[in-house]
Amino acid sequence: MVIECKHVWNYISDYLDDSLPAETRELVQRHLEHCEICSAILDSTRNIVVLTGDDRVFELPIGFSERLLRRLAKEIGTGSSMPRENPAD
């Protein structure tokens, strides 16, 4: 059995998550072996998923942790021994 490109596109996400049934996975794999377009779509999607998961995306702003600690201290009394950055506030 042969499947068309647009059917392969429907399986890309599940293929990356390795959650396709064995027969479907094999059909997709066989298609990918000879179709450079679907292979490029798969590779670019996988690449984008990997980049999306990188810690450098949505970095914590500088001072986030300190400001959080001050807010917690103020509202629930955690870390009350922490020096306040601005004792006047």
Next chain:
Amino acid sequence: MITSILAGDTEQYHELIRPYERSVYKMALSFMKDDSDAEDVAQEAFLKAFRKLADFRGQAKFSTWLISITLNEARGRLRRQGLVRMESLDETPEEGSHISPALLRDWREIPSEALERKEVRQMLEEAIGNLSPLYREVVLLRDVEEFSIEETAVALAITTGNVKVRLHRARMMMQKELAPRLKNVSQRRRWFQW
């Protein structure tokens, strides 16, 4: 640790949540877009989690529970700001038109070092931010936070089947928007020259 915090040792709370600061902030930022709003949502979420800590029974992972609280906080904030249509009025993700990916003949791998460049990080942050909330949530949980399909389903209170469908559509939208742009970036400069 949770037991002793509940018993009154509140100072340990910051220790407990420290490993999750980044996750909670990212979740908030992807919804709020504005850095200071996001930080405020993150702080509120940590405060809420503290007040609800007694309800946490270890039925889910702590991270999943915390992320759910953040998600609700961000959704609530957007709703109050009137920026978001109610989900039921949103397009039903399980139906609707087919999303075609960007067609390419080849793909040259973009290494993670490319993220040292602000321009590239921004492209990714924008692409996630441009997704509608239904899709943004699954991408964040699954691909940013690297939750499993099951954990994502629990956090969003939807079925694993729904997670897979939304995730597929979201990833295709990301590919469609990002692949052509990232390809241009990689053609302009060779990675190893930085």
